[in-house]
Amino acid sequence: MNYYNEIKKELLDNEVNKKIKDYSKNKYELQKYYNVGKLLLEAGNSYGEGIMKEYSAKLTKDIGKKYSVRYLYDIRKLYLFAKVHPLGAQLTMSHYRLLFPLNDDNEINYYIDQIIKRNLSKRQLEEIIKLDEYKRLPKETKKIND
CATH class of the missing domain: 1.20.1270 (Substrate Binding Domain Of Dnak; Chain:A; Domain 2)
Known part of the structure; x- marks a missing residue:
């Protein structure tokens, strides 16, 4: 054994x-x-x-x-x-609370997608939002995610 x-x-x-x-x-x-x-x-x-x-x-x-x-x-x-x-059941209330202040639906959808794909914790999501990860994406990438 x-x-x-x-x-x-x-x-x-x-x-x-x-x-x-x-x-x-x-x-x-x-x-x-x-x-x-x-x-x-x-x-x-x-x-x-x-x-x-x-x-x-x-x-x-x-x-x-x-x-x-x-x-x-x-x-x-x-x-x-x-x-x-x-x-999405993969997101917690803490994730949603970080998404509430965002106004752009495409940005919200991007972060939801990232949470699921990368299995982001609340802190990790907070960090990428603070770093404006979505806004730093090339326009071509944003169009793919839309």
């Missing part, structure tokens, strides 16, 4: 399983945020924008500090964003 190969096989199986679980977990989380974003938009339309502050206070007390007013607005942005750009 080759112990190393058996150990390696077990660890690789574990890594693959973790990736599948992470993918499924992230997909589930994004779907829930999408649903909550829709509800937040409807609540804001019905009761005014002040409802976000009220909901944030209640959710922070009931669930945890994560649900700040800003985070609730970002969840709502996710819903609005998904109307234009389909949600």
